[in-house]
Amino acid sequence: MRDMCKWYPVCPMKTFYERGDLPAHWIERYCWGDWRRCVRYQMEEAGTPHPDHMLPDGRMDQTMH
Numbered sequence: 001m002r003d004m005c006k007w008y009p010v011c012p013m014k015t016f017y018e019r020g021d022l023p024a025h026w027i028e029r030y031c032w033g034d035w036r037r038c039v040r041y042q043m044e045e046a047g048t049p050h051p052d053h054m055l056p057d058g059r060m061d062q063t064m065h
């Protein structure tokens with residue numbers, strides 16, 4: 001079984017990906033891959049608020065909403 005980020009079912013990146021607004025490479029690299037390196041994951045774990053349009057590498061993509 002694939003080691004997937006525990007936040008994936010509720011993560012906005014999943015929604016953007018399924019809508020076709022986020023390229024699959026983000027999901028493959030982070031959510032289904034090295035999710036420990038995801039800035040969103042790290043901020044979730046720390047309880048730090050972060051906007052929905054923040055990418056796994058911490059950059060903002062204002063086109064996603």
Ligand code: SF4
Binds near residue numbers: 007009011032035044
């Ligand atoms: S974007 Fe980050 S927090 Fe969201 S599901 Fe992917 S790895 Fe997890």
